Amino acid sequence: MLPTSFFLLISPVQSLTYSSSLAPSSLVCKMNVSENAQKLHSKMLEYAPSHLFDQEQLQEMVNITSPVEFMTLAQELVNSNLVKLMKQGDILKFQAKAVAEANKISAMSNDEVMVYSYIEASGREGIWTKTIRAKTNLHQHVVLKCLKSLESQRFIKSIKSVKNPTRKIYMLYNLQPSIEVTGGPWFTDNELDTEFIDSLLTVIWRYIASKTFPYAFQPPSSNVNVVQSSYPANHTGYVNLDAAMEFITSNKITNIELGIGDIRSLCEVLVYDDKLELINGTMDTYKATWQSVLEAGYGRSYLEEGSKYADMKSVFENPSFSIFENNSVVVQEEDEGAEDMVYLDSWIHQ
Amino acid sequence: MVALSSSAKTQSPKSFLYTSIARTHVGTIASIVISTLISHGKLTAHEISNRSQLPIKTVKSALVSLIQLNCIYYWSDERKAVHYSFNERGLLVFVHSGDIINCINKLYDAESAEIIQNIIQMGHVRVSDYLAQYQDDKSEKTKLYFEQQTRFFKLFADGWLQKLQPFHYSPINDLWSKLYQETLKQIPRNSTTSEVKRVNEAKEKTKVKLSDMLESGQESKDLYEMDGGLKILRNSLVISFDLSRFEKHLRSRALVNFSKSKIGSLTSKVYEAALSTIEQKTADLSQNFLEISGLISDPEEARLLIHSVENKLVDQKQTTFQARDVARFLDNEVDLRNSILTHNFLKPQKRVNSGGNGAQKKIKLEDGGSFVVKEENNENENENEDENENDNSFNTMASGDSFDNSDDKHSHSLILSHLKLLTSSTPVNFLIEVSPGVFTVPLTSLMQELKQHNFDNIIKTTLGIDAFKILRCLRMLKLADEKTIAEKILLKEKTVRNEVCKLINLNAVEIQEIPKSADRAASKTFYLFRHKRYISYLFLSNSLIYNMGEILNNIESFKSDHKILLEKCEREDVKGNEDQLLLDSELKTLRKLQSREINNMGKFNRLKSLNDIFGLF
Numbered sequence: 001m002l003p004t005s006f007f008l009l010i011s012p013v014q015s016l017t018y019s020s021s022l023a024p025s026s027l028v029c030k031m032n033v034s035e036n037a038q039k040l041h042s043k044m045l046e047y048a049p050s051h052l053f054d055q056e057q058l059q060e061m062v063n064i065t066s067p068v069e070f071m072t073l074a075q076e077l078v079n080s081n082l083v084k085l086m087k088q089g090d091i092l093k094f095q096a097k098a099v100a101e102a103n104k105i106s107a108m109s110n111d112e113v114m115v116y117s118y119i120e121a122s123g124r125e126g127i128w129t130k131t132i133r134a135k136t137n138l139h140q141h142v143v144l145k146c147l148k149s150l151e152s153q154r155f156i157k158s159i160k161s162v163k164n165p166t167r168k169i170y171m172l173y174n175l176q177p178s179i180e181v182t183g184g185p186w187f188t189d190n191e192l193d194t195e196f197i198d199s200l201l202t203v204i205w206r207y208i209a210s211k212t213f214p215y216a217f218q219p220p221s222s223n224v225n226v227v228q229s230s231y232p233a234n235h236t237g238y239v240n241l242d243a244a245m246e247f248i249t250s251n252k253i254t255n256i257e258l259g260i261g262d263i264r265s266l267c268e269v270l271v272y273d274d275k276l277e278l279i280n281g282t283m284d285t286y287k288a289t290w291q292s293v294l295e296a297g298y299g300r301s302y303l304e305e306g307s308k309y310a311d312m313k314s315v316f317e318n319p320s321f322s323i324f325e326n327n328s329v330v331v332q333e334e335d336e337g338a339e340d341m342v343y344l345d346s347w348i349h350q
Numbered sequence: 351m352v353a354l355s356s357s358a359k360t361q362s363p364k365s366f367l368y369t370s371i372a373r374t375h376v377g378t379i380a381s382i383v384i385s386t387l388i389s390h391g392k393l394t395a396h397e398i399s400n401r402s403q404l405p406i407k408t409v410k411s412a413l414v415s416l417i418q419l420n421c422i423y424y425w426s427d428e429r430k431a432v433h434y435s436f437n438e439r440g441l442l443v444f445v446h447s448g449d450i451i452n453c454i455n456k457l458y459d460a461e462s463a464e465i466i467q468n469i470i471q472m473g474h475v476r477v478s479d480y481l482a483q484y485q486d487d488k489s490e491k492t493k494l495y496f497e498q499q500t501r502f503f504k505l506f507a508d509g510w511l512q513k514l515q516p517f518h519y520s521p522i523n524d525l526w527s528k529l530y531q532e533t534l535k536q537i538p539r540n541s542t543t544s545e546v547k548r549v550n551e552a553k554e555k556t557k558v559k560l561s562d563m564l565e566s567g568q569e570s571k572d573l574y575e576m577d578g579g580l581k582i583l584r585n586s587l588v589i590s591f592d593l594s595r596f597e598k599h600l601r602s603r604a605l606v607n608f609s610k611s612k613i614g615s616l617t618s619k620v621y622e623a624a625l626s627t628i629e630q631k632t633a634d635l636s637q638n639f640l641e642i643s644g645l646i647s648d649p650e651e652a653r654l655l656i657h658s659v660e661n662k663l664v665d666q667k668q669t670t671f672q673a674r675d676v677a678r679f680l681d682n683e684v685d686l687r688n689s690i691l692t693h694n695f696l697k698p699q700k701r702v703n704s705g706g707n708g709a710q711k712k713i714k715l716e717d718g719g720s721f722v723v724k725e726e727n728n729e730n731e732n733e734n735e736d737e738n739e740n741d742n743s744f745n746t747m748a749s750g751d752s753f754d755n756s757d758d759k760h761s762h763s764l765i766l767s768h769l770k771l772l773t774s775s776t777p778v779n780f781l782i783e784v785s786p787g788v789f790t791v792p793l794t795s796l797m798q799e800l801k802q803h804n805f806d807n808i809i810k811t812t813l814g815i816d817a818f819k820i821l822r823c824l825r826m827l828k829l830a831d832e833k834t835i836a837e838k839i840l841l842k843e844k845t846v847r848n849e850v851c852k853l854i855n856l857n858a859v860e861i862q863e864i865p866k867s868a869d870r871a872a873s874k875t876f877y878l879f880r881h882k883r884y885i886s887y888l889f890l891s892n893s894l895i896y897n898m899g900e901i902l903n904n905i906e907s908f909k910s911d912h913k914i915l916l917e918k919c920e921r922e923d924v925k926g927n928e929d930q931l932l933l934d935s936e937l938k939t940l941r942k943l944q945s946r947e948i949n950n951m952g953k954f955n956r957l958k959s960l961n962d963i964f965g966l967f
């Protein structure tokens with residue numbers, strides 16, 4: 001049970017909001033706290049920075065049984081910004097703060113502390129200036145002044161969100177923006193890096209295609225049929241996401257860290273592109289489509305005049321028209337003018 | 351001078367194409383009659399004359415030739431008034447004519463193609479009349495006569511020609527309603543059966559009657575006769591070209607092209623052979639009962655009907671085949687050897703070359719000579735070890751078959767493995783294995799895949815790769831906004847918006863509006879996109895048909911620009927002596943006109959083969 005006296009503990013921000021009698025100069029740094037308080041603080045710092053302590057735990061640390069005595073000590077630490085008060089459910093918790101951090105806050109104005117605390121609470125997501133204004137209830141000028149001052153001291157930084165590119169969002173200077181804010185590995189300077197994506201797509205397709213049609217990327221050998229050599233229908237050695245991931249990492253294709261989910265997104269794009277297809281009955285194993293290999297130019301050199309495979313033309317070439325063979329070139333008569341052109345949408349534009 | 355009204359072009363793309371092709375093949379009067387019939391449905395000769403402003407005599411003579419060419423149905427009602435209506439099938443034969451003749455020439459020979467060409471030109475022909483030209487002066491049958499007789503028999507047996515029957519000239523709806531009314535009258539009304547039950551009973555009975563009628567006259571004794579111990583076609587038989595047989599061929603062709611792009615050229619050749627084994631026996635592309643208006647209105651019932659026809663043929667083993675059937679139809683040029691990768695592929699070349707003879711090893715002798723030993727057993731052991739070590743290695747076949755890659759280029763095991771590729775190597779099932787080693791083609795479900803892939807590729811070639819990706823992504827997501835699409839296909843939202851706009855213009859994508867405010871303000875409204883197959887395919891088919899009509903008109907117009915020159919060439923004295931009687935410039939123009947016409951006809955046929963997929967199947 002918490003003693004009633006604990007409700008008297010006042011956090012600096014609250015005290016600044018409600019009591020104007022506490023001037024910034026009255027905020028004390030660590031040097032001014034008592035020995036016991038120092039001892040408690042150093043013991044708290046031994047834990048992880050995010051660790052939350054409850055009252056009993058802290059009382060045990062410094063061997064204080066009396067709640068009143070402990071309250072004084074805690075108030076002292078809270079006043080000097082060395083401990084932060086938090087509420088977890090209905091229970092009051094304590095979190096230790098580093099001395100440098102405490103000094104930093106101590107040096108700020110009251111408004112700045114308030115703004116800073118909200119920015120800090122927003123973590124890696126960042127907070128929009130409009131939200132700060134609404135939460136702090138401060139005037140826009142004041143907020144802007146605080147933000148400017150905090151930014152100049154390199155306590156906070158302004159970032160751009162991929163989702164809301166027009167909003168001005170702030171976060172602590174030492175934090176990395178989250179994936180939601182930066183857009184993940186596909187964004188460079190908040191712009192979708194299509195060149196990077198395209199090159200990765202090509203690499204992955206080429207890797208999977210070489211595993212699906214190994215002969216297509218080698219000079220023809222005597223033990224394969226140049227027209228078509230496929231793995232049998234029950235072949236199982238196709239590429240799964242793990243293998244693709246391994247290929248990307250082991251060959252150091254990129255220095256940007258990619259997760260298995262990112263590789264999956266890339267493979268899905270290739271599926272939409274009809275360059276890969278999922279193997280029947282699997283969730284993450286892909287093979288390249290034959291059409292994609294043909295579009296990459298396979299077989300064209302075999303049909304050229306003088307090639308030793310030129311007599312296979314009848315098997316390679318299709319006497320009937322097929323939209324799938326759109327890579328074959330139609331020779332247009334030079335003098336064939338525009339009057340012989342037909343346009344697919346001419347029916348609606350007649 | 352009579353002219354075709356502009357409504358022939360504007361009332362529908364089909365009307366534009368059919369009137370254009372009728373004008374080039376049968377003449378302007380015929381095209382006006384067809385245009386009038388398309389606009390008004392069923393008309394008597396007088397009504398046609400009134401509506402088209404043509405004299406009744408002209409209308410009647412046009413009707414005769416159009417009926418002869420199967421382009422018009424006629425039906426006389428109880429009052430003996432004859433009503434004429436448009437028969438699309440007759441004009442479709444003209445649309446496909448070039449393709450048909452080319453196909454027969456490829457499958458049979460030039461003489462067979464000539465027979466088909468003549469039959470298409472005349473609409474129908476009596477066998478004895480056609481063969482009479484091959485008798486000599488004393489009415490003796492020449493050698494050519496017998497050859498042609500055999501060709502007729504072959505073409506008829508393969509289904510390209512059909513026996514012409516009176517009901518071929520009647521609209522199926524009229525035939526149905528006549529039979530139905532007759533049947534209904536025969537079922538008395540009584541208090542114990544409800545009217546609904548009576549109507550249903552009449553429908554079922556009429557269905558049987560209609561089927562019997564359509565299948566009548568197809569018995570062997572009606573079609574064939576014996577001549578000197580040889581089975582020949584009855585000389586008295588009147589025959590016409592069977593378009594539905596050609597449509598089946600077109601379907602096979604489209605499927606072969608599809609399999610070629612999905613799996614590969616050799617598998618597509620195997621598929622082509624497999625399809626030829628069953629092509630003739632498959633169900634017609636259009637079902638008579640589905641064409642009768644009001645008979646089957648529930649889409650589920652229609653689907654069941656189509657499936658029941660397909661399943662019945664499979665149950666009767668009409669449309670099933672095995673690897674050995676395929677081998678008989680496989681082109682000799684096709685070499686399947688080495689087309690299925692075995693574990694040998696992953697091994698060094700020397701082992702492959704050593705084949706079944708085992709590795710050879712030279713052992714040096716003390717006297718300086720050497721002898722060769724075979725290491726068959728050791729080699730096999732090594733191979734087994736290698737296979738175990740190598741993660742990439744795989745079993746040759748689950749069934750334990752091994753590929754004899756060296757001897758038979760059409761070996762059954764190779765054909766079987768290609769058939770297995772068609773069954774399960776891609777998400778599209780080109781074949782289904784109904785029982786071990788016995789396959790069938792799931793035509794109905796394949797048609798959806800075929801249309802979808804062809805549509806996607808048309809989008810890819812016309813709108814580009816980004817639109818293609820968006821369309822495929824949208825099909826997967828069913829309903830999505832541009833933000834979701836952009837995230838899925840990793841494209842910029844702006845690009846997605848531009849491409850979606852293009853897709854909307856081509857009716858490939860439609861918009862769903864989700865208003866967020868009471869006044870449905872556009873700024874606050876959210877828009878989602880979706881792809882609907884039926885509407886998209888219909889729009890594309892109409893656009894393609896319109897383009898085909900445009901090409902025919904274009905050919906017509908540039909020919910009329912050089913009318914004088916072309917008429918000059920047609921003169922008896924000029925024919926054959928063009929080089930002497932025409933100027934160089936005229937010859938040059940003629941050549942140019944010819945190449946222009948060929949190019950345009952090429953385009954026409956390409957468009958036709960695209961439209962076949964969306965219009966016919």
